[in-house]
Amino acid sequence: MELREQLGERGYRMTKPRQAILDVLRATCCHPDANWVYDEVRKTIPHISLATVYRTLDVLAQAGLVRQFHCHGGQARYDDASQPHYHVVCQRCGQVADVPMPSQAALEAEAARSTSYAIAGHHIEFYGLCQACRERDPASPAGRPEQEIARESL
Numbered sequence: 001m002e003l004r005e006q007l008g009e010r011g012y013r014m015t016k017p018r019q020a021i022l023d024v025l026r027a028t029c030c031h032p033d034a035n036w037v038y039d040e041v042r043k044t045i046p047h048i049s050l051a052t053v054y055r056t057l058d059v060l061a062q063a064g065l066v067r068q069f070h071c072h073g074g075q076a077r078y079d080d081a082s083q084p085h086y087h088v089v090c091q092r093c094g095q096v097a098d099v100p101m102p103s104q105a106a107l108e109a110e111a112a113r114s115t116s117y118a119i120a121g122h123h124i125e126f127y128g129l130c131q132a133c134r135e136r137d138p139a140s141p142a143g144r145p146e147q148e149i150a151r152e153s154l
Contacts, residue, residue: 010063017056020044025066031077031096071096090130099126
């Protein structure tokens with residue numbers, strides 16, 4: 001389904017700022033905050049305001065076209081929601097990456113069956129240390145390979 005139709009079904013219309021923000025989010029994999037999106041959108045719409053970017057991100061999140069999430073209580077981050085996927089978050093630097101594994105729709109079915117809830121969706125995040133942070137502090141337990149930690153616990 002086309003983006004214009006998806007927005008229309010949810011009671012919104014496609015505007016130039018909405019299209020520009022969607023284009024920016026679909027072209028990146030860095031899970032940016034609103035300020036980063038603002039800087040990128042200004043390259044094509046120089047007079048857009050930061051407030052417009054925030055409002056537009058909220059509308060797109062409500063419409064289900066972008067995903068808004070918070071890592072460690074920090075600033076909101078945004079992600080393209082066209083394909084279900086999970087994230088891994090570095091506990092030290094806050095870097096966010098997509099996890100290349102299929103969405104687990106079976107989890108929703110199991111949650112619905114075991115709780116009698118009508119499940120609307122789910123969100124999974126993995127936490128750890130990115131490669132750069134592990135290299136900066138290899139002595140940290142989270143910075144060492146699992147096999148090495150397992151040998152120490154024997």
